[in-house]
Structures are given as structure tokens and as C-alpha cells.
Amino acid sequence: MANILRSSNPALSQNVFLDSASGAVRSGDSTMTVNGTVNKTAFLLVLVLVGAMYSWSQFRTGDFGSVQGLAMVGAIGGFILAMVTIFKQQWAMYTAPAYAALEGLFIGAISAIFEQRWPGIVMQAVGLTFGVMGALLLAYRSGLIRATEKFRLGVVAATGGVALFYLASMVMGFFGHPFSVISASTPLGIGLSVVVVIIAALNLVLDFDMIERGASAGAPKYMEWYGAFGLVVTLVWLYLEILRLLSKLNSRN
Numbered sequence: 001m002a003n004i005l006r007s008s009n010p011a012l013s014q015n016v017f018l019d020s021a022s023g024a025v026r027s028g029d030s031t032m033t034v035n036g037t038v039n040k041t042a043f044l045l046v047l048v049l050v051g052a053m054y055s056w057s058q059f060r061t062g063d064f065g066s067v068q069g070l071a072m073v074g075a076i077g078g079f080i081l082a083m084v085t086i087f088k089q090q091w092a093m094y095t096a097p098a099y100a101a102l103e104g105l106f107i108g109a110i111s112a113i114f115e116q117r118w119p120g121i122v123m124q125a126v127g128l129t130f131g132v133m134g135a136l137l138l139a140y141r142s143g144l145i146r147a148t149e150k151f152r153l154g155v156v157a158a159t160g161g162v163a164l165f166y167l168a169s170m171v172m173g174f175f176g177h178p179f180s181v182i183s184a185s186t187p188l189g190i191g192l193s194v195v196v197v198i199i200a201a202l203n204l205v206l207d208f209d210m211i212e213r214g215a216s217a218g219a220p221k222y223m224e225w226y227g228a229f230g231l232v233v234t235l236v237w238l239y240l241e242i243l244r245l246l247s248k249l250n251s252r253n
Contacts, residue, residue, distance in 0.1 A: 032219040032227070037211050040228035044100040048232065051104020052111060059112035067109045074106030085229055092225035099229065103236055114243055118250045125243040129235060132201050132242075140208050147209035155206055158199045183244075185251035193245035200238040207231050 051074065059067045081099040085092050111122045139145040169179040181189045211227040 030221045032215050032223045034215045036224040037227040040224050041231050044228050044232045047097055047100035048104040051101045052108030055105045055108030056112045070105045071109035074102045078102040089226045090222055092229055093222055096225045096229035121246050125246055128242050129239040133204055136204050140205050145205055147205055155202045162196055162199055185248040190248050193248055197241045197245055200241050203234045207234050
């Protein structure tokens with residue numbers, strides 16, 4: 001049973017929901033539901049939007065120093081809170097909303113920069129992100145896509161490969177030699193972005209599966225916040241990758 005609860009999203013990793021479920025059964029707490037997780041996901045996305053709108057407004061006023069500061073605070077603060085939430089799922093009710101707001105600050109700053117160079121690109125990226133999520137949710141619920149063991153292992157391996165590639169590029173960047181293909185608008189660079197977008201999208205299927213299994217296993221109520229947090233993590237990644245892909249495509253026009 002434990003082997004089937006595996007996700008490449010570290011927030012929804014193997015055994016997280018089963019371990020918490022056993023505690024809920026012992027303590028008699030109310031349990032997690034899919035609908036509860038959906039509602040909390042919507043709330044977190046609203047907080048992301050509020051944070052993004054604030055950073056965007058600062059950019060529009062020309063206060064670029066403030067925007068850079070907000071982006072830095074959002075990126076670092078969001079990362080720290082994400083790590084805290086992953087290791088302390090019981091705190092998700094408090095850390096997940098704070099993470100969403102901070103991540104919104106970061107996304108808003110990045111989005112404003114992209115929008116200034118390519119007007120309309122942000123709405124395209126947002127539309128595609130939620131369009132992909134809706135299509136995959138429909139495919140998952142209808143049984144067209146199943147989170148089998150081989151599927152999970154494949155997505156986990158692919159996601160790990162992307163993470164290692166980005167990490168290696170970051171390390172090389174410290175020495176002045178980053179992997180230019182990540183930002184290049186060449187056919188290879190565009191192809192890489194397409195692959196990463198597909199991998200990020202497939203992580204949504206694993207997230208849906210983890211949340212559904214967690215609810216079925218009787219995970220405690222606070223895991224609704226944790227499941228919502230995991231979904232937002234994946235959606236933010238997917239949005240940023242789609243934004244990167246669209247920027248490359250627009251650069252070739």
C-alpha cells in the first residue's frame with residue numbers, strides 16, 4: 001500500500017498521507033475530504049493572486065527597487081515556508097497561506113517583467129496553466145490517465161532529472177558558465193521547455209491521485225491544507241515554465 005503513495009512533488013511524497021491517517025484514526029480527529037482540499041486550494045490561489053497583484057502594482061508605479069526586494073522576499077521566504085510545511089504538515093494551516101502570499105509576490109514581479117516585454121503573455125500563461133490543469137483533471141477523473149506504478153516512477157525520474165539539470169546550471173552559473181539552453185529561444189531551448197512543461201503538468205496527475213488516496217485513507221483534517229499546498233506548488237511551477245516557453249516562442253517572432 002505504501003508503495004503506491006508516491007509523488008514527485010516533495011509536498012505530496014510517499015507515505016505522507018498514510019502516516020498522518022494512522023494518527024487521525026488513533027486520535028479520532030475529523031478526516032480529510034477531496035472537497036475540503038479543493039476549497040482550500042482555491043483560497044490559497046486567491047492569496048497568490050493578491051500577492052502577485054501587489055508586486056505588479058509596484059512595478060507599474062516604476063518602483064523597480066521595491067519590486068526586486070519583493071521578488072527576493074517572496075522567493076526566499078516562500079522556499080523557507082515550503083520546507084517548513086513539508087517537514088511539519090501539522091502547521092500547514094498557517095504556513096500554506098503564508099507561502100501562497102509570498103509566492104504571489106515573487107510571481108507578480110516576474111510576470112510584470114515578462115508582460116512589459118511581451119504584452120499579453122501573462123494572460124496567455126495563466127489561461128494555459130488552468131486549461132492544462134482542467135484537462136488533466138478531466139482525463140484523470142474519466143480514467144483516460146491512470147496513476148499506475150510505472151507512470152509514477154516515470155514522472156518521478158523525469159522530475160528528478162529536471163531538478164538536477166536546473167541545479168547543475170545554477171552551480172555552473174556561479175562560475176560564469178550557466179546552461180544557456182534553459183533561456184535560449186533556439187529550437188533546442190524551446191524543445192527543452194516543452195518537455196519540462198509536460199513533466200510539470202504530469203505532476204498534477206500525481207497530486208490528484210495523492211489527494212484522493214489521502215481522503216480515502218482517512219488522513220486528518222489538516223492534510224487538506226497540506227494537499228492544497230502541494231497542488232499550489234505544482235501549479236506555480238507549471239505557470240513559470242509555461243511563461244518561459246511562451247517568452248521563447250515570442251522571441252522568435
